[in-house]
């Protein structure tokens with residue numbers, strides 16, 4: 373047995389009674405262990421997934437995505453109906469977008485929010501009706517806006533005065549009328565368990581509340597733009613409703629003032645609903661969130677004597693996050709003794725910050741479990757690290773893993789469905805893993821893994837020998 377590691381463990385992490393258990397909320401509802409202790413997701417075993425698709429592999433539980441999409445839609449529908457209005461749910465594609473996932477969420481009654489021409493192309497390739505798309509971004513190019521107007525994107529969320537003029541020029545040329553929302557900064561910045569309300573948000577998105585009325589007045593003058601209302605997004609991985617409530621109240625102040633100059637049919641309060649990454653995270657259930665947020669909006673409207681607008685929301689992480697589990701193979705383990713005498717076990721896996729940048733980028737916390745079998749022995753404080761040439765290449769900062777973990781074991785990191793594949797890179801020329809959907813005991817590749825040939829395909833070759841014509 374190793375010397376005590378407690379001094380290296382963060383306060384929130386306790387030694388698990390069973391280092392093989394699958395904590396509720398962190399894993400897809402279908403996750404379980406079979407009789408041999410092998411992790412099984414939607415009826416497909418981790419051993420089979422690794423054998424058929426290699427490691428790392430991002431496994432996405434289709435029913436989990438669908439169920440969460442449905443839960444958002446029904447919760448907001450119900451809450452809105454109680455207050456005499458409607459609610460639309462847009463899936464924020466930045467969390468993870470492929471044609472298959474676009475189809476799943478649209479099947480479940482959601483719309484899709486895209487924020488680049490690339491995301492727009494994926495949604496269109498999935499056959500999503502353009503009218504059900506929202507288009508975000510603080511720097512949409514003229515070409516991106518032209519494409520959006522040309523295909524008939526339902527709503528463009530305008531982010532700057534320059535963008536308003538860009539859209540005006542495009543619609544003047546084409547004769548189209550584009551529906552727009554105006555993104556405002558409510559001054560509420562919400563983070564995980566808390567929110568901060570500041571007078572001024574020093575950041576790049578949207579219009580400060582004080583500037584928004586001028587932007588709306590300008591839009592109302594333009595025949596090619598149809599002003600539909602305000603949009604506000606306060607942050608991501610937010611727990612509780614206090615931040616949403618405060619933000620809604622501030623935005624409604626502006627909304628009410630704008631009603632004096634014409635109709636303001638909609639209000640979009642963005643996304644940001646948090647999920648559990650570790651057993652200590654306790655996100656508010658979707659139905660409760662929806663009920664409390666819509667109620668706060670309705671109260672704010674009643675207080676101002678205005679009708680409740682049509683509402684929309686843009687969850688991303690909360691739809692796909694817990695549906696994803698990344699499987700890695702353990703390559704090496706190392707017990708490192710620090711000056712206090714405490715020991716931390718470093719467990720190196722065959723991926724890392726190229727497939728999950730969140731730990732390195734944000735100091736995000738994840739959890740991990742041995743997946744190829746149930747482990748034994750005293751749980752050891754471990755750090756799961758990747759194979760990249762960088763000491764910050766950490767996948768799971770702190771986790772207790774079975775003492776008998778050895779090279780060749782499979783390790784599963786849950787809650788990797790959101791912002792892992794979409795933030796992935798080729799750092800150190802590591803190919804990106806495949807994404808495999810699982811459902812009812814069957815697995816299918818929805819995004820194939822990259823190959824070394826893929827990596828070399830963009831390399832123009834020595835002296836440009838392989839450059840496509842025109843690129844030399």
Ligand code: LLP
Pocket residue numbers: 464466467485508605607608609642643644645686687688689690730734790791795
């Ligand atoms: N709507 C807007 C306008 C957004 O900017 C975002 C996220 C969302 C909706 C969806 O937020 P969600 O429900 O997924 O929290 N890469 C970071 C998160 C960046 C979020 C960017 N905007 C991460 O991995 O935590």
